[in-house]
Amino acid sequence: MDFTRKTKWTLALVIFLLSLLSASVYGINDSTTTIEEVRVHVGLIVDTQSWVGKIVDSCTSMAVFDFYGRNSHYRTKLVVHTRDSEGDPLLVLSHALVLLESVKLDVIIVAENSAGLKILAELGSRVKIPIISLFAAAPSLPFSEYPYLIQIGEDGPSRAKGIATIVEAFGWRSVALIYEDNDSARQILSNVITSFEATDVRLALHIALSASSTDEAIIEQLNKLMNLQTSVYVVHTSPVLASRLFLIAKRLGMISQGYAWITTDMITNFMNSMDPSVIESMQGVVGFKPHIPASNELRKFAIRWRSKNLNEDQSLQEMELNVYGIWTYDMVQALATAAESVMAGHPDIVRQETRLNINFTTIRSSRSGSVFIEEILQSRFKGVSGVFKLTSGRMIPKEFEIVNVFKGERIIGYWNPENGITSITKEENHTKTNSTSCNKLESVIWPGGTMNIPKGWNLHGKKLRIGVPVNPGFSELISVIRDPQTNETTVDGFCVEVFKEAIKSLDYEVHYEFFPFVDVNGQLAGTYDDLILEVFHENLDAVVGDTTIFSFRFSHVDFTMPYTDLGIGIVVPKLDKSSMWIFLHPLTGGMWITTTAFFVFTGFVVWLIEHPINDEFQGSPWEQIGMIFWYSFSTLVFAYKEKLLSNLSKFVVIIWVFAVLVITSSYTATLASVLTVQQIRLSSREEYVGSQSLVPEAIRNLKHENPRRMQYRSPEEYDDALRRGSKNGGVSAIIDEIPYLKLFLAKYPADYTMIKSKATSAGFGFVFPKGSPLVRDISSAIAKLREEEKLQMMENKWFNNTESVFTNQDSASNPSRLNLHSFGGLFLVTGMSSTSALLACLYLKYRAITISTFKFYLSSTIGYAKTLLHRLKLC
Numbered sequence: 001m002d003f004t005r006k007t008k009w010t011l012a013l014v015i016f017l018l019s020l021l022s023a024s025v026y027g028i029n030d031s032t033t034t035i036e037e038v039r040v041h042v043g044l045i046v047d048t049q050s051w052v053g054k055i056v057d058s059c060t061s062m063a064v065f066d067f068y069g070r071n072s073h074y075r076t077k078l079v080v081h082t083r084d085s086e087g088d089p090l091l092v093l094s095h096a097l098v099l100l101e102s103v104k105l106d107v108i109i110v111a112e113n114s115a116g117l118k119i120l121a122e123l124g125s126r127v128k129i130p131i132i133s134l135f136a137a138a139p140s141l142p143f144s145e146y147p148y149l150i151q152i153g154e155d156g157p158s159r160a161k162g163i164a165t166i167v168e169a170f171g172w173r174s175v176a177l178i179y180e181d182n183d184s185a186r187q188i189l190s191n192v193i194t195s196f197e198a199t200d201v202r203l204a205l206h207i208a209l210s211a212s213s214t215d216e217a218i219i220e221q222l223n224k225l226m227n228l229q230t231s232v233y234v235v236h237t238s239p240v241l242a243s244r245l246f247l248i249a250k251r252l253g254m255i256s257q258g259y260a261w262i263t264t265d266m267i268t269n270f271m272n273s274m275d276p277s278v279i280e281s282m283q284g285v286v287g288f289k290p291h292i293p294a295s296n297e298l299r300k301f302a303i304r305w306r307s308k309n310l311n312e313d314q315s316l317q318e319m320e321l322n323v324y325g326i327w328t329y330d331m332v333q334a335l336a337t338a339a340e341s342v343m344a345g346h347p348d349i350v351r352q353e354t355r356l357n358i359n360f361t362t363i364r365s366s367r368s369g370s371v372f373i374e375e376i377l378q379s380r381f382k383g384v385s386g387v388f389k390l391t392s393g394r395m396i397p398k399e400f401e402i403v404n405v406f407k408g409e410r411i412i413g414y415w416n417p418e419n420g421i422t423s424i425t426k427e428e429n430h431t432k433t434n435s436t437s438c439n440k441l442e443s444v445i446w447p448g449g450t451m452n453i454p455k456g457w458n459l460h461g462k463k464l465r466i467g468v469p470v471n472p473g474f475s476e477l478i479s480v481i482r483d484p485q486t487n488e489t490t491v492d493g494f495c496v497e498v499f500k501e502a503i504k505s506l507d508y509e510v511h512y513e514f515f516p517f518v519d520v521n522g523q524l525a526g527t528y529d530d531l532i533l534e535v536f537h538e539n540l541d542a543v544v545g546d547t548t549i550f551s552f553r554f555s556h557v558d559f560t561m562p563y564t565d566l567g568i569g570i571v572v573p574k575l576d577k578s579s580m581w582i583f584l585h586p587l588t589g590g591m592w593i594t595t596t597a598f599f600v601f602t603g604f605v606v607w608l609i610e611h612p613i614n615d616e617f618q619g620s621p622w623e624q625i626g627m628i629f630w631y632s633f634s635t636l637v638f639a640y641k642e643k644l645l646s647n648l649s650k651f652v653v654i655i656w657v658f659a660v661l662v663i664t665s666s667y668t669a670t671l672a673s674v675l676t677v678q679q680i681r682l683s684s685r686e687e688y689v690g691s692q693s694l695v696p697e698a699i700r701n702l703k704h705e706n707p708r709r710m711q712y713r714s715p716e717e718y719d720d721a722l723r724r725g726s727k728n729g730g731v732s733a734i735i736d737e738i739p740y741l742k743l744f745l746a747k748y749p750a751d752y753t754m755i756k757s758k759a760t761s762a763g764f765g766f767v768f769p770k771g772s773p774l775v776r777d778i779s780s781a782i783a784k785l786r787e788e789e790k791l792q793m794m795e796n797k798w799f800n801n802t803e804s805v806f807t808n809q810d811s812a813s814n815p816s817r818l819n820l821h822s823f824g825g826l827f828l829v830t831g832m833s834s835t836s837a838l839l840a841c842l843y844l845k846y847r848a849i850t851i852s853t854f855k856f857y858l859s860s861t862i863g864y865a866k867t868l869l870h871r872l873k874l875c
Helices: 002-033 051-070 089-102 117-127 156-169 187-196 215-227 239-251 276-281 296-312 323-345 367-377 494-504 528-536 551-555 589-610 621-634 647-674 696-700 715-724 738-747 774-787 790-798 821-874
Strands: 038-046 076-084 105-110 131-133 149-152 174-180 202-209 232-236 260-263 286-290 380-383 386-389 400-405 409-416 420-422 463-468 479-482 489-492 511-516 557-559 568-573 689-692 709-712 733-737 752-758 767-769
Touching: 038 051, 038 089, 038 323, 051 076, 051 296, 051 323, 076 089, 076 323, 089 105, 089 117, 105 117, 105 323, 105 367, 117 131, 117 149, 149 367, 156 187, 156 232, 156 260, 156 286, 156 409, 156 420, 174 187, 174 215, 187 202, 202 215, 215 239, 239 260, 239 276, 296 323, 323 367, 323 380, 323 386, 463 528, 489 494, 489 511, 494 774, 494 790, 528 557, 528 767, 551 557, 568 715, 568 738, 589 647, 589 821, 647 821, 689 715, 709 715, 715 733, 715 738, 733 738, 738 752, 767 774, 774 790
Parallel strands: 038 076, 038 105, 105 131, 131 149, 174 202, 174 232, 232 260, 260 286, 463 511, 689 709, 689 733
Antiparallel strands: 286 400, 380 386, 400 409, 409 420, 479 489, 557 767, 568 733, 568 752
16 A cells, blocks of 8 residues: 555656656757847936836836737847936936937937927938837927837817817906926917917016926915906916915915916826815816827726826825827837737848947947838727828827816817817717807806806906096086086096997906096197007006097007997088079079070070961060070970970970979979088188098098198187188088087077998997907997997987987088089980971971962973963954
């Protein structure tokens, strides 16, 4: 029994030793048949202390491990050489040069917001190896100039376009930009300005902060923002600087109701990794981040990444996986796949050793680099970030999430450059492309916990400084009265009342104070343009008064919509109705003479036709002359009683009666107009016209030819000048803007009237700084006052209800005198018809005389012949 047991143990030991021997022999044989592994060296340069650097480094190692775990049979393997740049661009370049000299690098990955990216791109083009930038905020460099540079992430123009879309969607007209003062982030300024050019949005202020800025410096810059009326801020900084910025803004009360904050992907991508106190200070923020489609692969990768970091890297335990890590994972997968493809297609090229002489005296480029970059650019696969595809050396996300921070981060919509804003349900928009409507977004909870969309501006309790001009001649429009005893100034008038009513109708309070624009003598301290420039130079916040809207003024300020009538008018004295010769005015002298001549001519033609056959046209010579004048002039009132017998005379009378009807109707209409309005010829070089010296631009817009102008400042001066006339040192007409003429006509309704008006000026408007949000609200209030007829009621109050005395006639309706040229066609027809009838009458008379003469000679010849025959018979 014992022997059998020993035998069994001995046999087992022998079998074990033989198995070890065979295994070792097999291993030796196997090692001799193993294919030599080709290493592809990758230089990874990151700031190991930054959030981006930590995530990129961890995701790179995971990507290499996972890829070769699935593809253990591959003959190539990525070997990653990681170097710490410590955030210094010089160290980035230094590490790259050292790695190129010490090992055969096939690719360099830079995961930094590096100012040295352009130099690295140049270096890649020299040695012909791919340079991959994994940070979205890196400066955008054209692939055509740097064919060995691959950039992963959002480009600057798309980022700025998304900002412009969201600002426009919420109806904001002015924003302020806060960006980090480095080469990559600084680029957003030009991109934002360019994107705003196609919209009505204005960049009110841009502030650059550096990573080394102290809290005091940040507070100083935020105080500048608080002094602005704009309360919409776009932030484009690193997450570390953004964390400090929002904590300070929270302390200053800027994360509260009325404010709006928009963050770019530089911040939003790291929001889940920020400190809870920072997230608390960012409640209500709206941000953009690239959209990564949800998938099982992404979920599994996120779980594995989290588990790995919990076990291996304590510094990553508080961080969440973001888009940079996901892009890095897919990019490394693309590199490994491309390396294997190059090995399979070009094994000789891959095995060549190429080194860089660090002193740049001799540079031997890699023959495999050009093949490698081509393989990378042709990569097409479905990764954890979705479909991986490079276009012109870039991988740009096709869609972006619009997120709202409130007790966490929630998606409220999507945006892409082609279709604009889309809803979270991904509904197709068949009726509208490039949508900029906020209706497609989910409800946003803004700072302060409100769902009311911020207006985009805030007065911050500030009292507006309102400049007021002084125009004593037209105090009904604007009146500035200073009490010498109390030294108090009272501002009143139509313009002021409209402004106060417009402010009162707003749904928020606006505090203001009037500042008369006067000198020490109480006179206007300059021109109206000088007053408007005070707003441009920020010495005043607005101007209220009789300020005319001109296009050239928009280069400095903005105007509200006009609250008065538009245009320029001409006022002249009414015609003296007591003149005994006023009835002659409608027709010119030539017209009177021609009409009288045609009356006589027509009567003569009718008499000539009717005289031989009509007893009513018989009598003594004086009676027949009287008949000629009587019959023709009686057609004026259609009082003729003589019966016409000839068709020719009837034809003449029909045409003449029609001509008389046209002439008398025109005469009556012109005489009625003349009794109301006097027509003067302003183009005459002998006539003077008057105007206000305050509005020379408006007068020039009328473009009349008379250069002889006199300047006056009040309705009383206008009246005196018009009464004296041009020949006595006055003027023949007043040219001014409609509101001034309304006041003038209200004071002198019986003596003057308007004969011409043109909409060559845009009326009066209130002045505000460029981009002021008050312009839109005040304009809306003016429109409401006009619709409710309150504006008309105020005008009637201050203008003494001038509706009945204000005659607004266009130049086409001016009662010009009737001249011969106007009725030339009518007289031509009448003359031709009368002349034709006269010629026909003469022809008929001539024919009758010829026939009677022929009959006389014929009867005489026959009689003579008969007598001759009779005599011959007698013989």
